[in-house]
Amino acid sequence: MKKFKVVVNGNPYFVEVEEIQAMNPVPAAKTVSKAASPQTPQNVSAPAGIDVAAPAGSQVVNAPMPGKILAVNVKKGDSVKQGDVLCILEAMKMQNDIIAPKDGIINEILITAGQSVTTGKSLFYLQ
Structure with missing residues (x-):
């Protein structure tokens, strides 16, 4: 834990912040040829609940904080401009x-x- 003093509107507040280690990247899915031995799986995918890598050329839009999604304002294939919600x-x-x-x-x-x-x-992959 790290302790910080934050001043908001002239009022000092003392906060404790837990430093979180960077997550290890998820290994890419492996593909094995059809001539593989019976003990080798044909393909291995990422564990459930873990996001897989974005498609090539896409930018990932991540959640900046924990919370609940109230509304999704776009659909797949929608064209968006920088700053659109x-x-x-x-x-x-x-x-x-x-x-x-x-x-x-x-x-x-x-x-x-x-x-x-x-x-x-x-949250989104943006092409």
């Missing part, structure tokens, strides 16, 4: 707009309204 994330009774970091097309939507997400959860 992609979804609304409720965290600590506040609604937070998750915006498009660049112009592009929604390649994949990885969340639904009502779903709870954790910090860093992939």
